[in-house]
Amino acid sequence: MYRYFYRALFFILLAQLYDEAKVFSIIVRSDPKCRPIKGPEACEDIEIHHKSGLAFMACGSENGRRTQWWPPLGSVNTTVQPLETPWIYNLETEEIFPLKLKDFPKDTDVSLHGLSLYIDPSNSNKVTVFLINHRRSGSVVEILDHTIGTKELIYRKTVSSELIVTPNDLVAVSADEFYVTNDHRYTYKQEKEREFEIATRRLWTNVIFHAKNGTDFVAAEGISLGNGIVANWNYSRFYVNSGGTTETIIYTRLDNNLLFETERVHIGIPTDNLSVDEVTGEVYTPGFPDLPALIKYLQDPKSPAPDLIVKISNVTKKADSRIGSNYQVTKVLDSDGKEFTAISIAAVDRKRDALLLGSFVSKGITRCKLSALGS
Ligand SMILES: *[C@@H]1O[C@H](CO)[C@@H](O)[C@H](O)[C@H]1NC(C)=O
Ligand SMILES: *[C@@H]1O[C@H](CO)[C@@H](O)[C@H](O)[C@H]1NC(C)=O
Ligand SMILES: *[C@@H]1O[C@H](CO)[C@@H](O)[C@H](O)[C@H]1NC(C)=O
Ligand SMILES: *[C@@H]1O[C@H](CO)[C@@H](O)[C@H](O)[C@H]1NC(C)=O
Ligand SMILES: CC(=O)N[C@H]1CO[C@H](CO)[C@@H](O)[C@@H]1O
Numbered sequence: 001m002y003r004y005f006y007r008a009l010f011f012i013l014l015a016q017l018y019d020e021a022k023v024f025s026i027i028v029r030s031d032p033k034c035r036p037i038k039g040p041e042a043c044e045d046i047e048i049h050h051k052s053g054l055a056f057m058a059c060g061s062e063n064g065r066r067t068q069w070w071p072p073l074g075s076v077n078t079t080v081q082p083l084e085t086p087w088i089y090n091l092e093t094e095e096i097f098p099l100k101l102k103d104f105p106k107d108t109d110v111s112l113h114g115l116s117l118y119i120d121p122s123n124s125n126k127v128t129v130f131l132i133n134h135r136r137s138g139s140v141v142e143i144l145d146h147t148i149g150t151k152e153l154i155y156r157k158t159v160s161s162e163l164i165v166t167p168n169d170l171v172a173v174s175a176d177e178f179y180v181t182n183d184h185r186y187t188y189k190q191e192k193e194r195e196f197e198i199a200t201r202r203l204w205t206n207v208i209f210h211a212k213n214g215t216d217f218v219a220a221e222g223i224s225l226g227n228g229i230v231a232n233w234n235y236s237r238f239y240v241n242s243g244g245t246t247e248t249i250i251y252t253r254l255d256n257n258l259l260f261e262t263e264r265v266h267i268g269i270p271t272d273n274l275s276v277d278e279v280t281g282e283v284y285t286p287g288f289p290d291l292p293a294l295i296k297y298l299q300d301p302k303s304p305a306p307d308l309i310v311k312i313s314n315v316t317k318k319a320d321s322r323i324g325s326n327y328q329v330t331k332v333l334d335s336d337g338k339e340f341t342a343i344s345i346a347a348v349d350r351k352r353d354a355l356l357l358g359s360f361v362s363k364g365i366t367r368c369k370l371s372a373l374g375s
Helices: 002-020 062-067 191-199 291-299
Strands: 034-049 054-060 085-090 096-098 100-102 112-119 126-135 138-147 152-159 167-172 178-182 205-210 216-223 226-231 237-242 247-253 259-266 283-287 307-314 327-335 343-349 354-359 363-369
Touching: 034 062, 034 085, 034 096, 034 112, 054 062, 054 112, 054 126, 054 354, 085 112, 112 178, 126 152, 126 167, 138 167, 167 226, 178 226, 205 226, 216 237, 216 247, 216 259, 259 327, 283 343, 307 343, 327 343
Parallel strands: 034 343, 100 152, 112 167
Antiparallel strands: 034 054, 034 354, 034 363, 054 085, 085 096, 112 126, 126 138, 138 152, 167 178, 178 205, 205 216, 226 237, 237 247, 247 259, 283 307, 307 327, 343 354, 354 363
């Protein structure tokens, strides 16, 4: 019961935020430029290896997340072991398959969230995959090695830290180092404090840097309900979603690995995981335009909720007064959610004219034609 109360509170508060900032007019329709791809479930984060056209996806169990164990959604029934799976979808051949975890510690939970790839600059077939894993014993970051062309991830190590409390999303900057966002100061174990944090939109969350020598430190703070994080191609600039303030915060990375805040772009609706277009540098993010419908969907998978995807473009030359001087926020896709709902990630591959959509609870993924969306 508590679970639903908590979810309802969370989404109603976000709905209030949305009402305060009605920026978009929503056209409700199913989109014919997109098609469903079946196989995995609850692919909450997707990152594309652009050279090969392989999309790496952190997927899970729809029902498990709703009813058993997935702390980000308030599902905290510890009786059943979560055994979720990362998948690969090949944008060229359309092959889709789960990845085998090799040498993974025996009998260890797998409950996935953010995913990040680090591609070896001297050999693009050598990929390190970083996965946030909400083990029932505590949330950690798992580091695994992958060779393009294989169907396995080889376990290398687990990182846990007092500073990594409620990890949400991460960006790997080398085969051993990463930045990770915490989405709350308090875990599900501290219900009251967590509700207060959400209700009052405290600027209590942060970004943690994990260094090669094993130390962790706060790289940025003053974020409200931190969420998706992405970097530009050379990791000199970072983008972090601040859910409680409906902003995307832009940072410059300093030599000491701290993140220096340069700008806050107002989006106006609660947004989720971010993705960068490797060609244009534009940042894509899904948002939830109708939160009451989303709450209903979480309780009844047959009741769809609309989705909206926006992109943030740097248009310093053509200043847009609504969002400040530098950025333009444009709508890429709006959907009535009948075919796909609760979108949590929109990953772009311009070379293959594709926008891949994943959802933290729905079945399958969706592939759209970027050009058909006018993007
Ligand atoms: C937790 O899951 C078990 C196994 O599915 C179930 O029997 C039990 O009722 C659940 N407990 C709660 C509090 O939902
Ligand atoms: C570890 O690396 C970090 C970042 O490079 C540095 O700030 C810190 O001093 C190092 N700590 C130790 C114990 O070497
Ligand atoms: C990273 O890329 C940006 C442009 O995208 C460039 O201005 C900057 O100098 C680069 N930084 C480094 C450290 O290479
Ligand atoms: C946006 O573009 C301007 C002008 O090209 C540049 O100075 C600025 O650094 C850019 N900002 C980001 C976050 O890319
Ligand atoms: C990796 C990441 O940012 N995950 C977020 C994506 O969307 C879901 C649904 O809102 C969030 O719970 C995750 O925190």
